[in-house]
Every structure is written in structure tokens, then in C-alpha cells.
Amino acid sequence: MKKRVEKIGDESDVQDLQSGISSLAVSSNPASSGIGKSNTVGLDDDMLKIKERLTGGSLNLETVSLVGMGGIGKSTLATKIYEDEYIVYHFHIRAWVTVSQEYNVGEILKNVLRSMKLLTKEMLEASIDQLSESMYKNLKGRRYVIVLDDVWDTKVLDDLKRLFPNDKNGSRIMLTTRLEQVANHGNSSRPYHMRFLNWDESWNLFCGKVFGKDFCPPELEKDGKKIVQSCQGLPLAIVVIGGLLAKAIQTPDYWENVEKNLSSIMISNDEHFSKILTLSYKHLPRHLKGCFLCMAIFPEYHNISISKLYKLWFAEGLLKSVKSKSLEDVAEGYLFDLVDRNLVLVHQQSSKGKMKTCKIHDLLRDLCMREAEREKFFHVLKKDLLGISKGIGLQRLIIHSRGENHYTANCLPNLLVRSLFNFGKWENFSELDLNVRLLKVLETGSRIMTISSSVIVEMINLRYLACTCKDVTFLSSLHKLRNLHTIIVRNVISTYVGLNIWKMPQLRHVQLNHVVLPDPSTTEAEEENCFIVLEHLQTLSMVYDFKLTLEILKRIPNLKKLGIHYEQRRWNWGDYCQSNLVSLHNLESLKCTFSGTLRSSLKNVTFPKSLQKLTVTGGKFPWKDMKIIGSLPNLQVLKLKNNAFHGRDWEPNEGEFLQLKFLLLEDICLVHWRADNIHFPRLQHLVILSCEFLNEIPSSIGEVPTLLSIKGISCSDSVITSANQIQEEQHSLGNDGFQVQFQFNSNDVYLMRDSLEDHFLDILGGHPQLSYNNKDSLHTMLYGSVGSLQKEN
Template structure:
């Protein structure tokens, strides 16, 4: 984790120079500035170094990581001591310097730098690696594949029909999902063999040679002789071209990792308009979509039935599964999550082992570790995707393993954690949150992360990772001293282990006192909700920066805390002594009903505050602080849910970059008086999401919405449907959620020319009876969700005329509403929109 440790240290050094300079002496400032330059050099080297590691590079990365960790420990430890001295009013004019300790680390980094310079002076860093040559496909014996018959047929049709011009068909999916096996099935199919005059297969892999690729294709075509092997690249290219000219051919490039492969070989394939085809298999979406002549074929996971059939075919052959093993066998298969690689590996193991309930139960409970410890090839297949990642993505990918198996990971939470853990490489003009989402998007497109749920406007809302990949992340993270997981068995924490990040899945076998003695502990994520209180001890780790738990009784925070999520036992007011230590806090997520943060305007690093009820004090006036000393919370993007929020100019000028706001009011008389200055909301020029809760109907007369709003939700506001025109006129509104009596009245008839950008509409527990609308009222609506609207008679049939409509979801409504939804579905199908979906849920 050299790159991630460098990023974290760079963030720390820059923060120290910008915000903690008062705790440094002159020599320390100069050391930190010098260290920053050296880190930039090492970071550039890693950016440019090959993705596939060599022994030399691995050794260098370990040294870089350890040196960066040591520098981080020295600086944060001494700054922490000096802050505590100031709190205790014990600070004098002198500090105990840490220059000499930092000197030792700088000497180590200088030594590493010299080694890097020596490597860079070599002709090519690639010489450090063993080059992998393209290879031929394995023997064309019977492949272990059950199911996917429809996929095979679809690919065969796409290869033999359609355009006569040459086309490229990519098969894309995660490692181990069966891309090569499926493609091989098609390649060896009797009809495909008869249809194409020439076929050739070459495995490209990560580090390929264009010349070796040509030799591989010619060898597959039985055109490679000793004389041909001696030809130059251009002669080989010409020879291949002539052998394909005038013939209908199928060329397969298996395991492609780079778009440059296609750039290098596309000119070698003649286009004689005779239906020739190129197939590529890849794990990367950008490679699959590089040639737009043909849409990629995305591999899917096997269904439970297909998985079970594949498992039984390998374990039992023609014999059926014994009755006593069927239940646990199906549990094992279910845990493979439809990944053919996992099924084939575990089935192969069980086919050779004693077929007893006891052993199969053990395998089912320890599936990932059993696979990893019994099949090196499986681990290599999984690790290839990791090794091919750019350095800036490796830390973020491994971090996914910190969550438990099958965990539905909130993207919002993951992004905040990545930011707090200092894993992101800053990009000019982009927030760290935007950078994080780009990283996530890239991991999804590399088929390493699975999308679970999308938001109302199509963004990724939650994600997950296959258990085999997660197991790799946990093992690799522990090997690289990145994080440790405590879950009773796998990767438990041994005594003396220097843990920097700790994920607790079970408190059994966890020595908390040993963890407390470990001064390197930076992050604690507690997923053991039943014993959440035990992790409170770990808040005493003096350098802790991330603490995520269910509930806590702590009464102090570490100085370095950047992320806190949990619920306090005290409910109204955080002690000022506690708040002073929140100077580095970026994210505060708290489940308390009402919480007052008296010194929030002093917390310069805040990015996200999300509470059940937040009471904000008025900020100090400019007259009190002085115009030049007003603290602006530039990083603050989320502020939810604020009670009685006063939108004065003094408040809004301190939160200019706010993107998400949730507010409620419990004093209607004061609200009507204009005391809360809701007309000033329009000054929040970057506000995209606004939640309004428990407001009196009259508030619409005094509020001015920012035109930047994309998402708006109402709850318990009791507004009239006639007031909806104010909402409908918002020019950029994409999501509208009307919840729990937010609007009252029996009829809603929108006006034409409103809701021009609305894509998502949710009605939940609204007493509406008659809804009169059609395509002109919601011209680009995509999703309509109606929940527990017991009085609504039907969905307007005109909604079915909206050309962009993708789905309708109905939950706990009248039968007539369900009937109207199904009628719209039939209408959509009659118009050729077969992908249109209607989902009916009845919870009552």
C-alpha cells in the first residue's frame, strides 16, 4: 500500500502546514516542506511504474509504505501532544522538537529515492518484469459450463448474421465469471466451425508483445513454421493478412487488458464484406466498448438452478446428490453467488473429498477461505484484476474488504470513509467526493464492484463485492499492513500485530487491551451491533481518525478524529471540551434526536453533518470576529436535519458550497414572521438537494428556492395542490418526493409547461383521490413510485404516453391503482417498449 500511504502522508503534511503551523517550530516546517517534495517524486515514480509487480518493485513499495507510516506516526503524535498541552494550558514558548526523529525517516526516504533514480536510469522499468507471451487456448475438451444456453445462442446469431462488414464482439465480465469458457463453447461449436473458413485463438494477457500475438494467431491457424517464426513483425503482419484475405474468418483475442491491443492489430484484419468477425474477452468495460461496431455481451451470474446443476455435474457426475447432502450442498452453492469459478473450484474439491455432512458443513461455513487455501490458480485469477489496477485505485478497492460478507455498502458512506482515510488523489476543480465517485465508477467498469441499488436519478446508491473478491481484499490488506478484520477466524489479529485499521465483525477472540497498546490504530469500524459498547475502549487510541459504531457512551474524542458515526447516550448538548477536539472532524453522523453543536462555526474541516435533529447557534457576528477573521466552512456540503434553521446572510456566507440541506420548524408563529429568513435560501447557489419537514402551509409565501435545486422532498407540510406550481416551475428539478401529508386535497391537476426536467416522482401516504395528468405535464419522467396512497383511484392513463417512462412501482394501494398500472404496461408493450417494468408490492 505504498501509494495509499504516500497519499495519506501528503494530505497530512499539507494539512499541517495549512492548519497546524502554530504547533511547529521553524526546523520542522522546513523538514515537512522538504518531505513533501520527496513524496511527490516517489508518487510520480509509482504512477509511471508498471502495474504488474516485480520483486524489486514490491520491495521498494514495502519500504516506501513503512517509511510513510513512520513519518505519519511521528508528526501526528507530536501534534497531538502539543494540542493537549494547549488544552491543559501547559503550553510555553518552546516545544520538544521531533526534528531528529523525522530526520531518520527522511534519510530512509532519501535512500529509497536513490534506488528509484537508479531504476529510472535503466532503459525500461519493464525489464524488471517477466514478460508474458500470448498463448494458445487450452485443450478443447468438454468445458465445465452448465446453463447460459441462451447466451451461447445469442452470440452465435450475432456472429453469423447481421452486417456483412467486419465486426468486433466483446464478451465482458469479472474474473472467473466464465468469459473464456463461454467464448470457447462458441468457438468450437460445429456450426461456427462450418461457417468460418479460418478461425484463430490467442490469449493476450496483461503484458503482451504484438509480435508474439501475431505468432500466436498464425500458430492457431496452423500456419507457423520455423521459417515463418524468423520473419520480422511487418513480414508476419503481411503474412497473416494474406492468409485471411478473401476468407471469412473468426479471430478470438482472449483476456485483453488494454485498448492498445486493438489499435495494434486492427489493420491486420482485411474487411472483405463477407461477415468476418473478431471476438475479444475482457474484464474492462472501456476495452469492451472501445470498438463501437458492435455492443458488448455482458456476462451474467448463474441462476441458483444453473449453479446447482453445474455443481452436481462436477461432484456427482451422472449420479444425483444424496438426500442428506442436498440441503447443505445448496447452501454451499448459494454462497458461491453465481460465480462459475467459485462453483467449479469448490465442486472439484468436494468431488475428491469424503462426502459427509460434517465436512460439507465446515466447507459451507468457511467457503472463501477453503477456496483460497486449496486453489492457487483461483487466487491468481482474482489477483490479476487487482494487479492491473492503477496505483490510485488499489487502496480504495482493498478498502471494500473492510465491510462484512454480503454487506450492502452505502456509496454515500463509502465515499465519506475514503475521504476521511485520505485515500484519494486530489484533482483541481473537483471535490474529493466527486473524485471518490469517479473511482467507484471505474471499479464498477472494471467489474470489481457490483451495483446493488441506483438512486432516483440513476446514480449508484449502494454496491457490494463478490465474496471471493472480498476474501482477496482482506488477505491482501493484511499482507500489506493496510487493515485487519476480526471475525473469529479469518485474518484474526495476533498479539503484537501493528494494526492501523481495524474492522470488527465479532468481539470474540479480540483482545481490546492489546489493541489499545497499539499506538498505530487509526480506524475502527464496528459491525458487531450486539457488543457495540465494547469498542468504546478503542476511542482512547490517541491517533484514531475514523470511528464507526452503533452507539457509544464516550465523553471525549481523539484530536485527530475525522469521521464519526454513531449515537451518543447523552442527547442534548455535546460538552465544549469535547467539541474543541473536533477541530479535524469532517463527517458527523449521529442518531440522537436533538443535538446542539455550540462551536460548529469553529470546525473548519466539516464536510458532512447528518443528525436526527441539529440545533445550530447563530454564528459570531462580523463585528465580534472582525471581517478578516470570519471562518468560512468551504468544505461543508451536507447539513441535515436542522431544526429552526435561520437563513441569515451571516449564516449563508459561511456555508457557500452547501449541496444538501434538510430543515424543519417547530414554531409556526415565528416562521410566519419571517424571522428565519427563508427568502435567503436562494443565496445557496450550489444547493442541489433540499428536504423540508413539518412546515406550515404559509411557508411557501416566504421561501425562495435556489434555481440549482435538483432534488426536493416534503413531509408533513399540508400544502395545497394549487401551490405545486411554485415547485413545478423550478428549472432544474429532477427528483420530487411528496411524503406523509406534504400536500393535502382530493385533486391534483398539474399545469402544462412545468416539471420540464423531472425524472423521478414519489407519492407516499398522500390523501389524493383524483390525479389528472399526461405526457405534457411530466414530459421526461422515468420512474413513478406510489406507496400507501389509499384514496387514489387510479394512475392517469396519460402517464403511459410519456416516451421516457421506464417503470412504475405501486405499494399498498387500491386494486384499481394496480389495474391502471398494468394497463399502462400493456400499452407500453404494444408500443414496443418491452423493457418497461411494473412492480407491485403489498406489505399489509
């Protein structure tokens, strides 16, 4: 049988390793099977932690799992640990078995016995029961470590673990897997998530592979660093391209060509590399394959909005309906599965701790592109337009920007396209020669596009619309599209346009910058329509001067997210019926923006108890009104921006904010914040942006047992000092994970505050695969983007 060994940094070339993808099971102790010594980079700390898990802790038989995407170095680390002198000394018996997607228990048992040098010729024909008895007897009473490499199914563990004796002597099973479900199965300890290499580790591995030393000739360094950067910390990719370059001519022109064609060069020159990545896709259940291929629709280096991804999957018909579950819950389950399979990386987490944006490694994206085009899942428009002929039917067409290349209006024949994703250079939709009546999905990303009302009304089958426009007058015609369920439109010019949602019963999500909703009673007076309830509508934002009458709220009973913009100069509180908000029993997120200079009061506002997230921008409400917000029983996230509350002093009351986990204060003219730990008993993250008058963070905030971080931009020295004191106290109590990070003032803070807030939310979460798995790199990216003096503690 062939061996499948996922070796990173081995002395032999990666392309010479035997893949054995289709084998049932492979044998062996790596040291005795010719695998060789591993030349790992950046794994010393990881190795130490795993060794502690193997040799310490409980005396019961336990499983230690290494989990991560293909090519990240799981088998390399396992091999290095397996060969470690202390591991050899500590365990009486060691055995190594590589398990592939299809396995045979008998073959695995033979390989364990072979590792133990106990496999005889007679045993080759023995039954599983005989092999099990022999293995059990020889392991009984001895401390052993069995490595199960490349496990794909929890059934493997169920079939094998009953055959391993538990003598409570500290024996261990160590397994490597790409699947979180496998890593968490049985009596496993907490899985160890493999990380990507950071920049220094990547560069050292690359130089060592190409030159045999930590040095790169100056004339090759520029292109070499670009090549390494494109590998994005994936060890297998670095080793593969390093092995190829070590054998090739080493000139700047050749390296530049390699850098520009990196993915295709690696795939075409290394079958082993291609199989490792493809294997994860082939193992996906059918219902997840289309969802995964959709990840490649978005451009390179694109951080994909989770909420947009769910809407897109729904529009493409990729979600299976499940009783007692909403389609959004089904989509979330699909994404969790892809994350657990280490195919999708969580990039950002929201203030509620949920996934906000995600991404995939560029090499996996290239895999998606190849598989999607091979299966005709979508077609990418190339600049040479090969493969497209007149009248051809395409399920999905993607137009990607290619540098300065422009497509012309007549370069597309009359295409029959169901879904169009335009990330290219077209700005006028009318120029595209498409049969728009067939379109179900139209996505233009951030590219500013012109869409006329005459064209939009012809899209009778449109279900999903996401675009950026200067002129959004076409919105007034959208009500004619009765199949439309998602509208995501960003108008770059602040003009309010009417949208008659009351004629669109299939609507689920409406996300606009500025929209005015007509009075539904007037709308129905114009027609012979009966009372329409938008029972599917979950998202509605941002609505201008939204009148919360009971008649309107009865039409949107299942709304979960609402965004409203009020113009204070036009206010007459009685006209807007804010007390009726309580009628939205399913509302979870509310964003209210107030423009103008008048001071207001919340005394007539009644929030629903279901509210979990509240963002208030402007308004200048008095701090005494905060008790209305503080009494909300399920509020987890509170963001106060741009003088949302006005006054020098804020003293919360006991019994308020019992569930609050995230608090943001931005541009608030607060001086004295007199809070105690009892006021925010579950607070985890505190973010303070541009609160220049705040004199300090209350020291009692540091006594909140759940507090994880304090972040800030443009704060006074006294605020930073108080935060540092809180950190010192936390560290003295053993909470070394507590973070304090502050950025000094810069001219860019006010312009960048929204994006910076998102970056801060990036580093608040603790997901093991958080954005390149390198928080140092992320932190550098965040503060480097501001370009001002940094102070971090």
C-alpha cells in the same frame, strides 16, 4: 508456453488446467489444443445473443466483447461459441489467441497462423512485418472470426486491428476482458456483460460437478445449498468447490466443515483459482489499490454507501487532488474505474440514476482481506488476538463481530491506531485501551456505542466520525476538533443537541438525525473570532428549525445537500426567512420535514434554480402551490411524503416539471390526479406508496415516451388496473422493457416504507451488474421481506 484457460464447467478438473499467468501469449484453437468440450450451464440464451452479433448486423469488421469479473465464465462462453457448428460453418477461418497482461505482437501473430495451420518452422524466426504480411494475405477475401481471450490493454487492439483486413464481408473479432474500457474500445459493438448464475443454474452446475447429475442426496442437500449460496453465482467458485467435493468423502459433517471454511479451502486447494482473482488486484494502478482494499473494511454481505465510501477515502488520504475537480469528483472517478474493472458491483442506484450503494463479491472480499493484511494496510482483530502486542502501531484496526464472542476491555493493549472500525461487540468506547490522540478515523457502523465528551475532545487529529449513539451530548464538544471534516451520527433517541459548526472551518459533511445550530453572531460575540465561512461544507442535515438568514447562508456558500426539520406548532414564517433559500446557488438536494398538524403555504418560499432533488415530508401544502416546485428548471427528482400536499385534486400546469425523471407519492390523500403527458415530458419512474384514496393513474402518463416503470405498494385496485392498462399500451407499442409492479397492503408497509423505497430504487436502474445480476432474485427478496400477497404484471 503454458496455456491460460479460464474454463468453467470443463470435464477436466479446474485445478488441472494450466494457468500460464506470466506467459506472453498463448495459442490456439481450443478444440485442437486439448481444452475439451465445455459443459456449460445457464449460458444458452447468452450464447444465442452473441452468435447473432457475430453472424448478423453490419458487414464491416467489428469487435464483439464479453466483459465481466474473473471467473464469471467469459472464456467458457467464448469457447462454446467458437466450437458451435453454425459458427464453424459461417466463418471460413477461425483463430483463437489468449492474451495476457504482458503480450508480444509477434507471438500473437504466430499463434493466429498456427490456428490457421500455416505456421512453418521458418516463420518461427520471421520478423513481425513478415508474419503480418503472411497473416494478412491468408485472411484477405475470407470471412473470419478471431478470438482474443483475456485482453487487458486497449493497445492490444490498436496494434492488431490494423493487421486484420476489412473486406466488408462480416468478419469479426471476439474478445474477452475484465475491463470495460477495453470492451468499449475501437469499433466495438455494445459489450455483452456476463451475468452471475441464478440459483437454479448454480445448483445444477454444482450437482453436475459433484455427482455428475442433477441430483443431490437428501442428507447433503442442506449444506450443499449453503455452499452454493456462498459462491454467489460465480461459476468458477462453484466448479472449484464442486471438483474438490467430488473427490472427498461425502458426509454431512465434512460438508458442514467445508461450508464454514469455504474461502480458505478453495484458495489453499486451487492455485489457479487464487491466481485468477489475484490477477485483477495486481493489475490495478497504485492509486486504486488502497481504495479497493478499503472495501474489505466493511462486514460480509454489507452494502456499502457510496457517499460514505467517498468520505472515507478522503479521510484516509487515498484521493489525489486534481485541478478543476472536487475531491468528490475524483472519488467518483476512482469508483467508476473499479466498477469498469468488474471488481466492484453496483447494488443500488439512487432516484437520480447515480450509484447509491455498492458491494464486492465475497471471494473478492477475502482477496482484499489477504492482500491488506499482507501489505499491513489494516489488521483485523481475531478472537485469539494473535499478532497484536503491547504498544504496536497499526495504520487501521478492524473489529468484526464473531457470532456470540465478546472482546473484553483489557484484551487490547495500548495500541497506536490511526483508524478504528468497530463492527464488533464493544459498546463503550472508553473501555478501549487506545491512544485516541492519534485517531484520524472512527467508524462504528450500526453498533450503538457510548462516547463521552471527555474522550471525544482528546481526538485532536480526528477527521472522520461515523457512529450510532443513544447519548449524543458529546456533539456539543465536537467544535474543539478543528481537523474534523465528516460527521455522521445517528442518535437513536430523538433528542436535539447543539453543534457549533461555525468554529469548524474544515467541515465538509454533517449528517445527523436532530441537531440545533447556534446563532453564529452570538457565538462570535463570546470570542474574538472573525467572520468564518465554511467554504468546504457540502452536506448539512437534519437541522432543527433552521433560520435561513442571509448572514448564515453567506457562511455556507457551497452547500449542495440540505435537510431541515420544522416544528409547525412553533412556526412564525417570518422568523425562518425561507425566501432566502434562493441564495444557495449550489444547492442540489433539499429535504424538508414538517411535524405538526397545521396547514401551510409555499408562497413565501423561493427555491434556488440549481435544485435537482426535493423531498417534502408533512406540511399539508395546497396543490396550487405545486406550481412553485413545478417551475424549477433543473428538478429531476420529487418525493412527496406523509401529506406533503393536501387536497382531493391535483392538476399540473403545462410547462411544469420539464426535467423531472422520478416522482414518488407516499401517504398522500389525493383522489383525482388530472395529469397529461405534456406535464411530465421526461418522466422515467413513478412510485406510489400507500396512496389508498387515489382513484387511478392518468392514462396520459403512459404516453410519456421516456417512461420506464410504475411501482406501488398499498394502492387501490383501480390504480393497479390503470397501471396495467398503461403497460398493455406500452407493450403494444413495442416497449417490452416497461415494468409495472405492485405490492398489496400489509401490516408492515408503514414500518418498512423507507427501506422498501430503497429496494424499489434497486430495480429501477439498468446497470448490467445490478445486485447479483439477477433481478428475479432481487424481486423475490423484496417482496418476500414483506411476507404478503404479491401481484406482479
